Amino acid sequence: MAKDVQVHKEQDMERAQFIRPHCFICEEEAGVISLKLEMPGVSKEQLEVDVDGNELKITGKRKGGNAGGSTEGTYLLRERPQGEYRQTYTIDDTIDRNTIEAVLEGGVLTLRLHRKESEKPRKITIK
Amino acid sequence: MALVRWYDRDLEPFNTFDWLQRQINDLFEFPRAPETHGLFDRRVSPAIDVIEHPESFTVKCDLPGIDRKDVDITIASGVLTIKGEKKSVGESAHSKVYRKETWEGSFQRTLSLPSGVDTEKVEAVFKDGVLTITLSKREDTKSKRIELKSK
Numbered sequence: 002m003a004k005d006v007q008v009h010k011e012q013d014m015e016r017a018q019f020i021r022p023h024c025f026i027c028e029e030e031a032g033v034i035s036l037k038l039e040m041p042g043v044s045k046e047q048l049e050v051d052v053d054g055n056e057l058k059i060t061g062k063r064k065g066g067n068a069g070g071s072t073e074g075t076y077l078l079r080e081r082p083q084g085e086y087r088q089t090y091t092i093d094d095t096i097d098r099n100t101i102e103a104v105l106e107g108g109v110l111t112l113r114l115h116r117k118e119s120e121k122p123r124k125i126t127i128k
Numbered sequence: 129m130a131l132v133r134w135y136d137r138d139l140e141p142f143n144t145f146d147w148l149q150r151q152i153n154d155l156f157e158f159p160r161a162p163e164t165h166g167l168f169d170r171r172v173s174p175a176i177d178v179i180e181h182p183e184s185f186t187v188k189c190d191l192p193g194i195d196r197k198d199v200d201i202t203i204a205s206g207v208l209t210i211k212g213e214k215k216s217v218g219e220s221a222h223s224k225v226y227r228k229e230t231w232e233g234s235f236q237r238t239l240s241l242p243s244g245v246d247t248e249k250v251e252a253v254f255k256d257g258v259l260t261i262t263l264s265k266r267e268d269t270k271s272k273r274i275e276l277k278s279k
Contacts, residue, residue, distance in 0.1 A: 023229040030223075037217070039192040039230055041257035074186065077242075080175035081190055108192035108257015109217075 019087040022061070022110075032121045034096070034114040040086045041108035048110065050103050055093065057101075059110065061086035095120040172235040174210075182271055185245060185263045189237065192257035193217060193230070199259065203247050210259065211236040244269030 022038040029035050040048070043061035051058040062085045092098075095116050102113040177188040189210055191199065199212040216232040241247075241263065249264035 025228050025230045026226040027228075028224040028226070034226075037193075037230070039257070041190040041192040044256050074179040074181040076177065076179055077185075078176060078178040081177050081188065082175075107194065108190070 020082045020084050021088055022059070022086045024088070032116045034116070036090075036112040036114060038086075038088065038110045038112075039108060040105075040110055043086060043105070043108065043110075045105050048105055050101075050110075050112065052092075052098050052101065055091050057090040057092050057112075059086070059088045059090075061110070172214075172231055172233060173237050174235055176210075176237060176239065178239070180242075184265055185242065187239065187259075187261040187263065189259040189261075190257065191235075191254075191259050194257070196254050199254065201252055201259075201261065203241070203250065206241050206243075206245075206247075208239045208241050208261070208263075209236065210239075210261075 022040045024039075025037040027035055038059060040061045042063040047062040049058075049060045051060075092114065097115045097117045100115040104111045104113075174189050174191060177186075179186040179188070187208065191212075191214070194212060194214050198215065199210065202209045202211075211234070213234045214232045244266050246264045246266045251262045253260045253262075
């Protein structure tokens with residue numbers, strides 16, 4: 002029983018530590034899926050985007066502890082979410098793993114996922 | 129294409145129930161959606177942090193995806209106002225939207241400043257989508273250390 006309680010606590014802690022960034026997923030142009038993630042406070046150096054098989058893993062740390070910047074001082078108001086950004090997506094076989102482009106600008110990470118050429122819709126000419 | 133949220137579910141049987149319970153609880157909780165104000169003129173209030181330092185106050189505001197030119201910061205009679213507009217990006221009539229959690233439109237946040245803020249000495253930095261405003265305290269309100277003299 003004591004072990005169970007331990008597990009619950011750890012889960013709660015883990016849940017509190019990571020922020021799931023707000024996303025916007027759309028297909029702007031045919032064959033390119035654009036995935037935008039809002040991660041304010043994350044700079045290029047602290048961001049990691051990994052593709053591992055079918056998993057697209059995004060991790061963003063904020064500098065200087067939890068809130069970003071110096072943490073000394075007294076908080077009079079604390080509304081911003083604390084912790085590090087973490088999100089994992091499952092991508093299927095139609096996405097070309099080699100042509101994923103990532104741009105971080107103004108706290109927004111934009112990933113461009115290209116569909117494989119063989120998966121794109123094509124017209125069949127009638128002879 | 130399936131872009132589905134990935135969950136780290138261990139093989140423990142009760143974890144699934146925990147997960148289900150969290151999902152149900154989360155249905156009624158939107159802690160990360162920004163608050164909106166105004167009846168006719170709806171505005172988003174972005175989340176802010178106010179931190180007091182011995183010499184200054186720091187106000188931090190998360191404004192991702194917003195251009196520096198679209199943010200307007202004013203101080204009038206002890207009230208700090210951060211306002212502006214977040215323009216929609218990458219959305220056109222032809223685009224196919226799969227999932228949208230972000231917001232756009234105008235936002236405004238007002239904050240009554242504590243007494244003792246020197247409104248002349250205000251610095252604002254906008255970096256990586258975080259707006260940091262540093263407000264210096266007036267000289268006479270800064271905390272002073274009193275030296276103890278021994279006789």
